[in-house]
Amino acid sequence: MSKCRICGGAVQEFFDFGRQPVSDTFITPHDIGTEHFYRLAVGFCTSCSMVQQAEEVARERMFPSDYPYRSSGSSVMRRHFERTARHFLETELAGPDPFYVEIGCNDGIMLNSIGGAGVRHLGVDPAAEAAAVARAGGSRVRVAFFEEATAAAVRLADGPADLVFSANTISHIAYIDSVFAGAAALLAPGGAFVFEDRYLGDILAQAYFDQIYDEHFYLFSVRSVQAMAKRFGFELVDVAHLPVHGGAMRYTVARAGERPPAPAVAELLAQERRRCLAEPSTYKDFATTIDSNCEQLKALLGSLRAEGRTVVGYGATSKSATVTNYCGIGPELIPFICDSTPEKQGRMTPGSHIPIRPPAAFRDPYPDYAVLFAWNHAEEIMAKEQDFREAGGKWILYVPEVQTV
Numbered sequence: 001m002s003k004c005r006i007c008g009g010a011v012q013e014f015f016d017f018g019r020q021p022v023s024d025t026f027i028t029p030h031d032i033g034t035e036h037f038y039r040l041a042v043g044f045c046t047s048c049s050m051v052q053q054a055e056e057v058a059r060e061r062m063f064p065s066d067y068p069y070r071s072s073g074s075s076v077m078r079r080h081f082e083r084t085a086r087h088f089l090e091t092e093l094a095g096p097d098p099f100y101v102e103i104g105c106n107d108g109i110m111l112n113s114i115g116g117a118g119v120r121h122l123g124v125d126p127a128a129e130a131a132a133v134a135r136a137g138g139s140r141v142r143v144a145f146f147e148e149a150t151a152a153a154v155r156l157a158d159g160p161a162d163l164v165f166s167a168n169t170i171s172h173i174a175y176i177d178s179v180f181a182g183a184a185a186l187l188a189p190g191g192a193f194v195f196e197d198r199y200l201g202d203i204l205a206q207a208y209f210d211q212i213y214d215e216h217f218y219l220f221s222v223r224s225v226q227a228m229a230k231r232f233g234f235e236l237v238d239v240a241h242l243p244v245h246g247g248a249m250r251y252t253v254a255r256a257g258e259r260p261p262a263p264a265v266a267e268l269l270a271q272e273r274r275r276c277l278a279e280p281s282t283y284k285d286f287a288t289t290i291d292s293n294c295e296q297l298k299a300l301l302g303s304l305r306a307e308g309r310t311v312v313g314y315g316a317t318s319k320s321a322t323v324t325n326y327c328g329i330g331p332e333l334i335p336f337i338c339d340s341t342p343e344k345q346g347r348m349t350p351g352s353h354i355p356i357r358p359p360a361a362f363r364d365p366y367p368d369y370a371v372l373f374a375w376n377h378a379e380e381i382m383a384k385e386q387d388f389r390e391a392g393g394k395w396i397l398y399v400p401e402v403q404t405v
Contacts, residue, residue: 002054006050007227013043016039020038038214040214048223051224059126066129108123111134171219176228199248201249204282210399225249237259246375297327324354370395375399
């Protein structure tokens with residue numbers, strides 16, 4: 001067993017996906033043979049219950065200056081962050097001259113809404129190209145990784161922050177002790193550190209095994225976040241379940257004793273106990289489901305190929321790296337994947353080397369089947385691609401079970 005990155009307790013490994021590539025490194029044919037691989041194994045701490053990976057990928061490899069993901073690519077996420085921004089403007093940022101700091105601001109989807117309301121703000125993100133997009137939208141961005149030293153520099157230049165916010169980023173950061181130290185150094189008295197991330201409870205309940213990839217170093221539960229916050233001098237004071245990304249949780253932490261915990265904290269902790277989120281048997285069952293789903297997916301793709309059916313992928317997501325590489329799915333089963341992100345088009349998926357093409361290739365002509373790797377945007381995608389269904393096409397889903405719809 002390895003030691004927990006949070007509390008030093010014993011980590012019990014429950015699944016090993018083997019050698020995996022860096023998930024967001026979409027390569028050209030000239031890059032084949034130069035990819036970085038690592039062992040993607042995941043376990044849970046028998047003490048604080050934090051689910052975490054056994055091996056860390058260097059942050060510079062995962063989040064280079066040309067990191068391709070763009071938050072604003074989804075209309076669902078645009079609406080989500082608009083609502084989130086309005087919520088904060090009415091609550092945490094309603095005081096005189098508030099200051100807002102966002103960790104991992106990406107292309108400014110949230111930051112621009114806050115800045116557009118006239119609030120002092122700063123985004124911190126290591127991806128220079130995404131930061132340039134945010135700046136073009138009128139936001140201030142510091143190109144850097146957030147850690148204690150970064151936070152100290154921000155406070156020196158801009159003063160204390162009333163709200164430090166992050167969406168789908170904190171779970172990416174293995175050195176989370178420095179993040180909390182940074183929040184402690186940066187927050188004004190009474191300020192809040194709020195972060196949203198995929199929720200372990202939903203991942204287990206819906207068998208979302210592809211949410212495990214290099215960037216998701218931790219998979220948070222309410223119990224593990226409460227323990228983590230306490231260890232670093234904070235207190236978990238509120239939680240809210242969110243429907244995005246197949247199920248996420250918004251955690252609000254504050255310095256210990258500064259705010260009374262909301263009833264939702266105790267309610268979610270009790271729910272997690274009933275669902276046995278800290279029990280080894282839960283993870284044993286999850287591991288069995290992972291292998292079953294992978295075997296069924298590959299068998300389905302093989303039988304469709306034998307029947308002469310055409311199959312493509314939809315959404316060259318980070319999640320798809322785990323699926324294609326662990327299940328052994330390459331261009332012989334999925335000739336190409338369609339994706340709307342220009343930075344990915346004309347490249348290949350990491351490890352599995354499936355070509356990525358623009359959406360026009362999906363419609364010229366429509367395939368018989370499409371594997372929906374971007375299942376977390378299923379409603380949005382299926383509504384947009386109604387002509388595919390009308391032409392007789394079927395979607396292939398592999399979570400929570402392998403099925404065609």
